[in-house]
Amino acid sequence: MDFTNTGSKVDGTAVYPVHAAQTSGLLTRCEPMLDQDKFRRMFLKGIPLRMWNGDVYTPADLTEKLNWAMNEAELLLKLTITREAFQHKVPFDYALYKAYIHIRAEKGPIISLEQLAIVSADNNNIFTIPPTWIETTNFAKRLINVVPLLAAYGVNQVAGAVGNAGIAFLTVMDGLNWVPAYWQIQYTAGLATAEGQVPAPVNELIGTIAAISILSEIAATYRYNSQSQSQDGISQSSTGPGPRQYELRIEDLIVKRDMLVKKLRAIFSNNFFIDNI
Amino acid sequence: MRLSADFIVNYANVNQFSYQDQWKVRAGDPVTLYFQLIDLDQPAAGCSCSGGLFGTGLRYIAGTGLVAPAAPNVLVTFPSIDNSKVIQLIATQVSPFDGSIWQVTLAPTQVPGSGNVLFQVTEGTATRTFSITNGMSVELPGSNGSC
Known part of the structure; x- marks a missing residue:
């Protein structure tokens, strides 16, 4: 967008912290958009990203997950993370x-x-x-x-x-x-006057959304509820959920589907209307 | 053919460099950014992974079908909502020994925004464009107390 000929009016203070005219620089509150490397370090330590059938989360997969999480965060917050131009x-x-x-x-x-x-x-x-x-x-x-x-x-x-x-x-x-x-x-x-910067709590929200999605997927791949072995009788038994193995995952996805439908509907219609009488 | 790029760091020569999933820079630092063109529709040998970041596509050498003096043109764009802040850089080939590796240089005054990076590869009359999701991460050491 060409801003040179617009009568641009700005507040002159930061978006985050709200109305900050100047900050000391002693505390980092804004950072680049969450990338897969930092996401892995802050949310997925100790979590095996390889499944029993050999499927793995590649850096590309994590980046795509984060991209979806950013879009989901925008829906939840009803705002855009990056600075965008609007007219209505x-x-x-x-x-x-x-x-x-x-x-x-x-x-x-x-x-x-x-x-x-x-x-x-x-x-x-x-x-x-x-x-x-x-x-x-x-x-x-x-x-x-x-x-x-x-x-x-x-x-x-x-x-x-x-x-x-x-x-x-x-x-x-x-x-x-x-x-x-x-x-x-x-x-x-948008959430920052400096393009591509994001308030730290927003990055944390994005990471949380992506981590919930990934952990839900990984949890669904554990096939056994319990396993036991005995030595002298040489016996082994395993119990699992059987055909209900993916039930928890399906429940997670149903909750997510309903949330997305609700949020996407809300963009294009009014749930309720309140104004002056 | 769907082109993409793998980001390269610590480039010394065509036999010595490493891949990274994202360019990471600090605002104000002079920096040279390296990347390797790849073809996502030709997965790298032995790689069963699909699409995306490093090692997932066969390297692509632009302009192999062109007759000299015609040469391929590679443009790297760091987008912005403000036209005056869009940064467009013409890439140059790093070495005659590997035509798939390119570089662009950011001046200290050029501060791109963190996020997607756009590429445009022109070979004769054919132009291919692609975007790398969240390909650039820019730290603002002097002003990260607010944004």
Whole structure:
């Protein structure tokens, strides 16, 4: 994405720790995305990655597992791990409009807001909110506010002819109660301002998700519940779950399937809707 | 034919190097990155493993069908959401004795993001592209207290 011609507005603080203006550097909180080598060291020590039939987890397998775990973590957290650009429209709600155009973006934490504009259904830009009016302090919580007080009443002036005239334009909206798609926002969101960096707890979450998957697979390959041997009688016996050997694994997969279906459905629909009355 | 690449570290000559599943660098360090082109559809001899990282595909020498002065072109891209931060490097062959091994050099001012690495191999009119999942890991020693 080309950011050179956008009216990019950033909060200027870190995404993690939230609102950190400066950190000492004494504690490492952010690190590169979890790779299979570190994953093996931090989660799989002592775990045999070779199964009884000769199947092994190769570095490629672990990398793919981690990639899936990262995607699963994004679904669970309802955000993107890496910084990505988004564009969508949000409704005009009179109550929220009176509360300084209180807009909640679909994705977060917001790293930069490129444009907040009133865009018609045929994609004509009717009015762009000047970046100087946009309040950034709640970007971490996906909230965008427009506070034009400085431009209207303070010493600061908004550059260009559209700036102060916009306040008058916005007051016209007083007659509307609800417009389903009104504000168009273009923004970037992700878990770190530095690309490819991830907060350490997020890496731990990714590793945990991948480890659960791998340990569940490995556990299913143990065929015996108990084994016994006796020497003088020269006898040996083994007991196993028989046809129920993979039952635990199937149960794990059912839980995972249901979770994935639920999360994927939630992306494309509303489970419930709460707003002002 | 599905091309891919194995990452190489500690390269001394074509008979002395080791494979690694990921390039690991520190921001600000000058670094030369080596890789070997492989063909995933031709598994390496004796390897029953499938797809992916080192040792899983026969080495691939680009441009064997080209007539001089035509030469293959290999481009390595470190993607970014910000166009101004995308790093594209033209790879050069490391040694005339093994045309499958290539290198790119990162200047201290070039700091890629950790994550996927994209490759583009052009041989005459044929261009093949592939991506290595999480192929680059970049430590930021000066600013890892926040991100």
